[in-house]
Amino acid sequence: MKSENTVVGLIGEMLNPVSEITGPKANAGLKLKSENAVVGSIGEMLNPVSEITGPKANAGLKLKSENAVVGSIGEMLNPVSEIAGPKANAGLKLKSENAVIGSIGEMLNPVSEIAGPKANAGQSENSVVGSIGEMLNPVGPNANGDGDGVRDLGNGSSVVYFPRFLSYEKSWEYFHYLDKHIPWTRPTIYVFGKPFVQPRDVCYIASKGLKELIYSGHKPDAHSWDDYPPLKEILEEVHKAFPGSHFNSLLINRYNSGNDYVGWHADDEKLYGPNPEIASISFGCERDFFLKTKSQGEVVREPPSKRAKKNKVEKHCFKLKHGSLLLMRGNTQRDWLHSVPKRAKAESARINLTFRRVMQMSSRRLLL
Numbered sequence: 001m002k003s004e005n006t007v008v009g010l011i012g013e014m015l016n017p018v019s020e021i022t023g024p025k026a027n028a029g030l031k032l033k034s035e036n037a038v039v040g041s042i043g044e045m046l047n048p049v050s051e052i053t054g055p056k057a058n059a060g061l062k063l064k065s066e067n068a069v070v071g072s073i074g075e076m077l078n079p080v081s082e083i084a085g086p087k088a089n090a091g092l093k094l095k096s097e098n099a100v101i102g103s104i105g106e107m108l109n110p111v112s113e114i115a116g117p118k119a120n121a122g123q124s125e126n127s128v129v130g131s132i133g134e135m136l137n138p139v140g141p142n143a144n145g146d147g148d149g150v151r152d153l154g155n156g157s158s159v160v161y162f163p164r165f166l167s168y169e170k171s172w173e174y175f176h177y178l179d180k181h182i183p184w185t186r187p188t189i190y191v192f193g194k195p196f197v198q199p200r201d202v203c204y205i206a207s208k209g210l211k212e213l214i215y216s217g218h219k220p221d222a223h224s225w226d227d228y229p230p231l232k233e234i235l236e237e238v239h240k241a242f243p244g245s246h247f248n249s250l251l252i253n254r255y256n257s258g259n260d261y262v263g264w265h266a267d268d269e270k271l272y273g274p275n276p277e278i279a280s281i282s283f284g285c286e287r288d289f290f291l292k293t294k295s296q297g298e299v300v301r302e303p304p305s306k307r308a309k310k311n312k313v314e315k316h317c318f319k320l321k322h323g324s325l326l327l328m329r330g331n332t333q334r335d336w337l338h339s340v341p342k343r344a345k346a347e348s349a350r351i352n353l354t355f356r357r358v359m360q361m362s363s364r365r366l367l368l
């Protein structure tokens with residue numbers, strides 16, 4: 001998180017001192033300005049989806065922003081037992097796991113350097129990973145018809161989501177291990193020169209020799225993968241799922257309760273290169289993960305015709321399940337912000353792993 005995006009996220013965090021987001025009232029209409037553009041309304045930042053107050057009993061409730069209906073929670077929560085799209089695969093039935101296996105690559109229609117989850121993702125010998133049938137079962141996030149496992153956000157941005165990437169039991173093992181063994185810190189960062197305690201516990205793991213990560217005046221200590229074998233195991237599963245991926249660093253978050261959160265931000269630090277792919281695994285308490293388009297002034301490097309539509313803020317919601325994997329790819333960090341807002345009803349802890357790739361620079365080009 002950094003620069004104007006960091007500012008957006010961190011202001012959101014700073015302005016979020018209450019225990020739950022309850023509605024847009026108090027701050028509606030108050031605008032935050034960045035150098036070039038209105039970044040968004042504080043009301044909006046504080047209330048990404050103000051109608052939603054908890055994970056349950058939302059059947060049929062529509063997610064509305066001022067500008068768009070995002071989708072129905074009822075739809076999103078309803079598992080669909082058959083692969084329904086993309087069109088190329090219409091008619092393909094889930095006869096067996098093998099039938100599914102053959103088609104995953106096509107269905108996920110990979111973009112950028114990371115191919116979609118590969119054919120045998122989920123077939124780990126140690127059965128850490130859930131079944132392909134389960135992984136492809138489009139629970140929730142795929143209900144907007146973008147295809148199984150993939151939500152196309154447009155303009156080269158997309159999100160891949162597998163609700164059951166890791167098995168339920170193994171995920172609890174990981175949760176307890178990480179909860180106990182990770183050297184958690186709650187660092188003070190600086191926003192406009194003012195100290196601000198991050199509203200969640202964090203830890204940074206990185207391969208040796210990488211460029212240091214610095215965000216908001218904070219340089220986290222880089223811990224070694226070697227000290228946390230389960231993290232290496234999970235990393236391996238992620239690499240197997242996305243052939244061609246080379247994640248070499250990891251930011252871990254622990255949200256101890258619904259009071260802990262991450263505000264709107266993009267993980268677009270230069271050290272991740274122009275189109276960072278970020279793989280996020282969740283353990284423990286389910287939390288809402290929101291994406292919204294950056295406002296126009298924040299979207300750069302492309303002619304207006306290709307940018308997200310002017311003044312139209314689009315939003316998406318994923319309910320990140322225990323053992324799930326969500327991958328953001330393409331232009332997602334450039335064009336979208338994401339957040340995990342406070343939730344009064346989230347009573348237990350959640351641990352989240354975000355795998356990233358720090359690009360190694362040579363004098364002439366990015367080393368791949």
Ligand SMILES: O=C(O)CCC(=O)C(=O)O
Nearest residue numbers: 251253262267340352354
């Ligand atoms: O907890 C999550 O799901 C998101 C965390 C995140 O966005 C981050 O660490 O950059």
Ligand SMILES: [Fe+2]
Nearest residue numbers: 265266267338
């Ligand atoms: Fe992030």
